[in-house]
Structures are given as C-alpha cells and as structure tokens.
Amino acid sequence: MEEVILPGILLTILIGIAYLTGRVADGVHDRALKRDESLLPRQVLDSGSNIPGDIKLHDTAMVTGKVVIAEDRFRNLLARLRIFVGGRLSAHEASITRAKREAMLRLRTNAKGASHIIGIRFDSTQLSRGMIEMIVSGTALYTDHRPKGGFPSALPDDGVNISHRNLLIEFLSASTAFLLICWGIYAASGLLVEWASHEISVEDEVAIWSQLEPELINHHRTADDRSLAENYLVDLINSIPKTALGPAAAYDFDVVIVPDPTPNAAALPGGLILVHTGMIDLVESENELLSILGHEIGHYNGRDHLEGLGREVVGVALSAMMFQTDAVLTTWIAGWPKLLTDLDYSRSQELDADNWSLKILMAKYGHVGEVARTFEKLGNMQGGHSVMDYLATHPHPQDRVDRLYKMARDQNLPMGEPVDLEEAFEDFLVRTGEIPESAREEGRKFSLTTTKD
Structure with a gap:
C-alpha cells in the first residue's frame, strides 16, 4: 500500500502546484487584458455583416488577430474527469473565452482608426498536443465617426456560456463523481473476478x-x-x-x-x-x-x-x-x-x-x-x-x-x-x-x- 499512498501524496502536491500556478497565470493575463482593452478606442463590434445605415463609409479592410494558447495542466485533468463522468467542460470554456479576448485585442489593434468591425468570425486550429491557435477575423469600417475613449472588449456572446463556479469546487465535484463510478465498477468487477478465478x-x-x-x-x-x-x-x-x-x-x-x-x-x-x-x-x-x-x-x-x-x-x-x-x-x-x-x-x-x-x-x-x-x-x-x-x-x-x-x-x-x-x-x-x-x-x-x- 505504501507504493500507492506515497505516489498519491506526490500526485496531490503536483495537482496543487498546477492549480496555484495556473490561477496565478490566469490572474496576471486577465489583468493585462483589462488594461490593454481599456486603452483601445471605443469600437462597435458586430458578428453580423450589415453596414450600419447611419454612417458615412470612407474605407474598409480585412483585419485579423490570432493567439496561441497552451494546455493548462489542471484544467486538462479536470476536463478528463468531466469527460468520464459527463457534463459541461466549463474548465476549458474560460480558457477559450480568454483566448478569444486576446485574439480580439490584437484584431482591434490592427483595426486602429476604424469605428466599426463587422462580420466577426472565430476559428481555431490544433497545432500539437496541448496547443491551439485561435484566429478571429472581421471587416474594419473606416467612417466619419471617430472612436474615442476606451472600454473592455465585449465578445459577441459576452461570455454568457461560462461557468462561474470555482475551479476547486468543480474539481471536487468531478473527482467525487469519477471516484464513485470507478468504485462501483471496481467493486462489481471484483466480485466477478473472484467468481471467475475460482471457476x-x-x-x-x-x-x-x-x-x-x-x-x-x-x-x-x-x-x-x-x-x-x-x-x-x-x-x-x-x-x-x-x-x-x-x-x-x-x-x-x-x-x-x-x-x-x-x-x-x-x-x-x-x-x-x-x-x-x-x-x-x-x-x-x-x-x-x-x-x-x-x-x-x-x-x-x-x-x-x-x-x-x-x-x-x-x-x-x-x-x-x-x-x-x-x-x-x-x-x-x-x-x-x-x-x-x-x-x-x-x-x-x-x-x-x-x-x-x-x-x-x-x-x-x-x-x-x-x-x-x-x-x-x-x-x-x-x-x-x-x-x-x-x-x-x-x-x-x-x-x-x-x-x-x-x-x-x-x-x-x-x-x-x-x-x-x-x-x-x-x-x-x-x-x-x-x-x-x-x-x-x-x-x-x-x-x-x-x-x-
């Protein structure tokens, strides 16, 4: 049993380190996003393709923004547990939304001087295990409206699909369900194994x-x-x-x-x-x-x-x-x-x-x-x-x-x-x-x- 207990303690420590380092990195990135978004001029963001009728259009341009996100070990473990027991992958939803915000930030920077950005589309590509490239594209409209001031970016879905549960609570919930399922399968199969071994x-x-x-x-x-x-x-x-x-x-x-x-x-x-x-x-x-x-x-x-x-x-x-x-x-x-x-x-x-x-x-x-x-x-x-x-x-x-x-x-x-x-x-x-x-x-x-x- 020592061979199980000691690695289990080590695994718990590693999970704790992954959680803490991940949350610190999340916090630093979120603060940087809010700061940079607040510095950008106020632009109208729209996933539709219709040009507003109350503006005088001077020019248009295709603009893009992209970012590569790496695997968060703790979120990845939580997602694997959730895949096994069923339910929403809320652990990765937050990471994807943050990647969208970062890509939008770069798109808006590339659309400097534009008052509107329409036809916003998101796409993602898996580069390798644990790395995904998020790409956003749209059409920048240069009009007689000069954007002023700044405010945090509002994504088209405004993050309404994101769970606001604490990741530790989500992890405990998924882990408990996972362990109960594993225990049930192991107990039932153990009885079957015991019977079969004697037969x-x-x-x-x-x-x-x-x-x-x-x-x-x-x-x-x-x-x-x-x-x-x-x-x-x-x-x-x-x-x-x-x-x-x-x-x-x-x-x-x-x-x-x-x-x-x-x-x-x-x-x-x-x-x-x-x-x-x-x-x-x-x-x-x-x-x-x-x-x-x-x-x-x-x-x-x-x-x-x-x-x-x-x-x-x-x-x-x-x-x-x-x-x-x-x-x-x-x-x-x-x-x-x-x-x-x-x-x-x-x-x-x-x-x-x-x-x-x-x-x-x-x-x-x-x-x-x-x-x-x-x-x-x-x-x-x-x-x-x-x-x-x-x-x-x-x-x-x-x-x-x-x-x-x-x-x-x-x-x-x-x-x-x-x-x-x-x-x-x-x-x-x-x-x-x-x-x-x-x-x-x-x-x-x-x-x-x-x-x-």
Missing part, C-alpha cells in the same frame, strides 16, 4: 497463460533445463505429501531462481514459482525455505494470483477508459510478467497463505519448527511498527510471527529441530548422482546460490 480450472489456467509465456509454461522445463538449485527446489515441493497440498496438488510446479538481492518470492499462473536469490541467502534451513514455498502454494489454493491479476486488469481498463488510449493497455500487456511478481495480496490472503505453510511443514517434517523464522528476519530488516503498517497490504512481519506461533500453540503443533539447508542440498546432490559421496567426505561445500551446473 477457472488448473488446466484452463495453464492453457491461457502458456500463450503468454510458452517457454516457461507451455513447454514445461525438464531437469536438464533447470539449474541444480532449481531442481532441488522442485524436488522439495514434490516431496510434500499430495494430501497436504490441497487443490494446488493439480499443478505441475516449476521454480525459477531470479538473480535479485531482494528477499521475495512470487506465484505466477500455471504453477511457476519465482524465488529471488535474496530470499535463498536469507534462509538457513530447509524448513525455512519450504515455509516460503508453502506460503506461495497457499496463494495457489486461494486463487490469489488470478484474483490479483484480474483486479489489475480492471484497474488498467479504467485507466484506458479515462485517458481514451490503448497505450496503457499495450504497456501493461508487454510487462505482465513483472506486474505479476509485484502483485500485492490483501492481508487476509497473506494470512490464509501462512496457514498453508503450517500445514505443509507439518506434513513434511512432522513439526513446524522454523515456520516463522524468515518473518523474524524480515521484521528485523523492516524495523518496528509505524503508521504506514495500517495502510499496508501485507501484515507487519512481526504480526505474522506472533500469529503463526499462536496458531501452532492453538493446534498443539510441535516445534522440532530444523534441517540445515546446505546439508539438505548436499543430500539431494548425492541422491541424484550430481556429486559422489566422496565429495562430501572431502569437506567440499555446496550452496544453492553458488553451485554451477
């Missing part, structure tokens, strides 16, 4: 995702395709009694070790588990390692990986609807593997997955020793509790430690001696014929993150 069979899940990652899922890797450490992790999962795996027993699990110092692991569709080297370096016993793998297996049992992915799809779709572009969708589709590894599950999903790690350790070793050891280390790395813990999707590691030990006590689950990770890995290498028994007798050491094929 999709493992076979269908593998068939769907094998189209996206055929090398890892469709063409399932063999022992020759994996490293020795990856083969050990797969063997460790396969050594779990099938009855302890729950619905996840239908998966043909594969494990990929990712060279990343961050202590993390992730469950991807199709039974593919990613384990960072940082996580392997953190654990000291096979029990710890299986607790982590058991936690990821628990996510498969809860279908959490599909639910999280489905909600991400809904969020991206809402973003694409708002910004009216498929670029967001294209970017998401291109980077879906990384997105899956970064998915945050809810607190309840994380705690349910912890329950499965207890069941799996008990089934494998007959005790649950070291079930919370990794979380103890992560808690020491993260530090104590903070206000952000209440906003985080994952429970604080120390809370998970306390809960796991409480569950073990409540179920009378024994705590036993752990299996040293290096010794367990060496046993695997000897058992599979990767190294001879004599290599162990010679005192050679084999580590999961340093052993080469």
